[in-house]
Amino acid sequence: MMNESEIEERKQQLCDIGQRIYQKGFAAANEGNLSAKIGEDRVLCTPTLACKGFLKPSDLCTVDMSGQQVAGARKATSEVLLHLNIYRQRPDVTAVVHCHPPHATAFGVAREPIPVGVLPEPDIFLGEVPIAPYETPGNQAFADTILEFVHSTDTIILANHGTVSYGASIEKAYWLTEVLDAYCRILILAKQIGRVEYLALDKAQELLELRRQWGFEDPRNSSAYADRQQDICSHVQFRKTWNESDIRKSGFPEFHTSNRFPDTEALIEQIAERVVEKLRQSDT
Ligand SMILES: [Zn+2]
Numbered sequence: 001m002m003n004e005s006e007i008e009e010r011k012q013q014l015c016d017i018g019q020r021i022y023q024k025g026f027a028a029a030n031e032g033n034l035s036a037k038i039g040e041d042r043v044l045c046t047p048t049l050a051c052k053g054f055l056k057p058s059d060l061c062t063v064d065m066s067g068q069q070v071a072g073a074r075k076a077t078s079e080v081l082l083h084l085n086i087y088r089q090r091p092d093v094t095a096v097v098h099c100h101p102p103h104a105t106a107f108g109v110a111r112e113p114i115p116v117g118v119l120p121e122p123d124i125f126l127g128e129v130p131i132a133p134y135e136t137p138g139n140q141a142f143a144d145t146i147l148e149f150v151h152s153t154d155t156i157i158l159a160n161h162g163t164v165s166y167g168a169s170i171e172k173a174y175w176l177t178e179v180l181d182a183y184c185r186i187l188i189l190a191k192q193i194g195r196v197e198y199l200a201l202d203k204a205q206e207l208l209e210l211r212r213q214w215g216f217e218d219p220r221n222s223s224a225y226a227d228r229q230q231d232i233c234s235h236v237q238f239r240k241t242w243n244e245s246d247i248r249k250s251g252f253p254e255f256h257t258s259n260r261f262p263d264t265e266a267l268i269e270q271i272a273e274r275v276v277e278k279l280r281q282s283d284t
Pocket residue numbers: 032079098099100137161162
């Protein structure tokens with residue numbers, strides 16, 4: 001268990017990150033929630049129905065690992081069950097940030113997988129980002145939607161809801177969300193301009209190697225994926241979960257199909273025209 005001054009420091013950090021989340025537009029009104037571990041069986045968390053931009057240290061609540069509130073005048077967020085699940089599964093994690101950053105959340109609403117092999121920073125800091133299935137927020141079933149992913153990533157999009165990221169400090173947990181939303185914003189902008197160009201596979205491999213050198217664990221760097229290096233940008237980790245959450249590629253092309261089929265719609269149109277032509281010929 002931390003001492004009083006360490007706990008006060010954590011409380012202040014949660015308030016500071018709350019302010020950044022609100023100012024970034026990652027949590028409208030009272031949305032989003034933050035937590036930090038302060039002992040084996042103690043977690044600080046934000047109260048329900050509070051704007052994250054104006055939190056005071058005295059607003060924060062303390063819960064035990066079963067979710068029971070043990071301190072704080074205000075009622076703890078109901079989404080704390082999600083945070084506790086992450087702490088239970090990942091003893092290395094001491095802080096969790098959950099919010100609704102618009103660009104990343106848009107991918108969760110579109111059920112569109114986040115492309116890999118486009119920009120250096122997200123490839124190095126995030127790796128492959130999964131989209132967890134939708135559940136009604138607040139209950140245990142909602143908290144359990146991340147279980148399938150929590151051991152192989154530190155950043156998860158929650159379908160039709162928001163994001164959650166976690167790490168060894170509040171700052172680190174927050175950074176992941178910021179990197180993710182900036183990346184998603186660039187993807188959306190680039191698509192509006194025209195196409196999204198992928199890096200060459202060997203350049204993407206160099207980024208994965210940098211990720212390793214920076215000390216980020218990534219299953220794609222493990223022996224399990226040794227013979228699947230050509231797939232590192234093809235959603236090799238999480239593609240098998242897509243069916244369950246109705247996730248599919250529709251807005252962004254598969255890795256390295258962008259060059260071969262620069263205009264998929266035109267191609268489909270061409271094929272359709274040829275089929276209609278053939279049918280007409282067989283009619284006569
Ligand atoms: Zn939420």
